[in-house]
Amino acid sequence: MKKTACAIIVNGGAGGLNFPERRRNGLVKAASIGYSILKQGGSSLDAVERTSMLLEDTTVFNAGTGSYLNLVGEVEMDASIMTDKMEFGAVAAMKNVRYPISVARLVMEKTDHLLLCGQGATKFARIMGIKPYNPETKEKRRLWQRKKSNIKHSYFPKLKEIADSYGTIGVVAIDQNGLISVANSTGGISLNMPGRVGDTPVIGGGVYADKHGGVTATGHGEEIMRHLLSFRAVCFMSSYRARIAGKMAIDYATKYGCRCGLVGLDKKGGILCANNTRAMSWCYIKNGRMRVFK
Numbered sequence: 001m002k003k004t005a006c007a008i009i010v011n012g013g014a015g016g017l018n019f020p021e022r023r024r025n026g027l028v029k030a031a032s033i034g035y036s037i038l039k040q041g042g043s044s045l046d047a048v049e050r051t052s053m054l055l056e057d058t059t060v061f062n063a064g065t066g067s068y069l070n071l072v073g074e075v076e077m078d079a080s081i082m083t084d085k086m087e088f089g090a091v092a093a094m095k096n097v098r099y100p101i102s103v104a105r106l107v108m109e110k111t112d113h114l115l116l117c118g119q120g121a122t123k124f125a126r127i128m129g130i131k132p133y134n135p136e137t138k139e140k141r142r143l144w145q146r147k148k149s150n151i152k153h154s155y156f157p158k159l160k161e162i163a164d165s166y167g168t169i170g171v172v173a174i175d176q177n178g179l180i181s182v183a184n185s186t187g188g189i190s191l192n193m194p195g196r197v198g199d200t201p202v203i204g205g206g207v208y209a210d211k212h213g214g215v216t217a218t219g220h221g222e223e224i225m226r227h228l229l230s231f232r233a234v235c236f237m238s239s240y241r242a243r244i245a246g247k248m249a250i251d252y253a254t255k256y257g258c259r260c261g262l263v264g265l266d267k268k269g270g271i272l273c274a275n276n277t278r279a280m281s282w283c284y285i286k287n288g289r290m291r292v293f294k
């Protein structure tokens with residue numbers, strides 16, 4: 001059987017480019033490891049999980065270690081993983097694990113469910129042998145203290161007014177057998193209410209894949225979810241090339257006031273990379289050639 005040319009694309013959030021060097025290094029390293037898994041004949045599912053784990057460990061991003069803190073100063077994380085065979089698993093508002101993406105994959109592979117949340121998700125992780133881990137960093141605790149002292153509202157800050165630093169990570173890959181997989185992971189939006197769940201673990205919102213392609217989103221989760229942006233972008237891929245599909249999805253998002261970024265791949269390895277925010281950090285490797293945000 002003819003082999004598909006493999007490709008991988010990653011993003012580190014659409015909320016601007018503070019610490020560009022740290023972002024670039026993290027994305028380049030993670031994408032390179034994901035790509036080497038694909039080149040060695042590995043599955044895109046393994047590639048997106050491994051790549052996401054590296055990004056979850058890279059503290060500049062808002063996922064895993066280095067996640068933003070919520071309104072009461074706790075880390076709650078969302079993650080999901082999906083293949084173009086409609087396999088899907090997700091976790092939401094989960095505490096105290098190092099790699100939320102791996103727990104999402106376990107939900108997909110070891111349960112009959114699609115999404116586990118809160119204590120149930122953490123309990124499931126423990127049953128699966130995943131050890132307790134505190135993902136909080138001093139850097140994000142200081143950021144939380146600064147932001148918290150600036151908000152006027154007592155409990156329910158308007159996310160649109162304060163959210164400017166989207167740093168969710170997302171990965172899409174296509175392997176030599178043509179399988180497309182997508183993963184994303186986040187600590188949510190800084191100062192969101194405890195228990196809030198964004199687009200990241202919502203099928204069609206923060207992530208989607210089918211035989212036409214795969215897409216993952218970053219940005220204002222409530223709006224991404226409302227408009228099912230990843231699903232919409234993949235639907236556009238059924239009729240248009242990835243680049244055009246991305247433009248159409250972003251134009252749609254802009255029209256409805258949804259600030260976001262999208263990355264994806266179509267079934268031919270065509271690249272989708274678009275945002276309507278100040279800037280998005282991204283990196284992709286295709287045909288052995290890497291491109292990274294400037």
Ligand code: ASP
Nearest residue numbers: 166167168188198219221
């Ligand atoms: N989309 C994420 C959320 O709303 C935030 C981000 O992209 O950084 O939870």
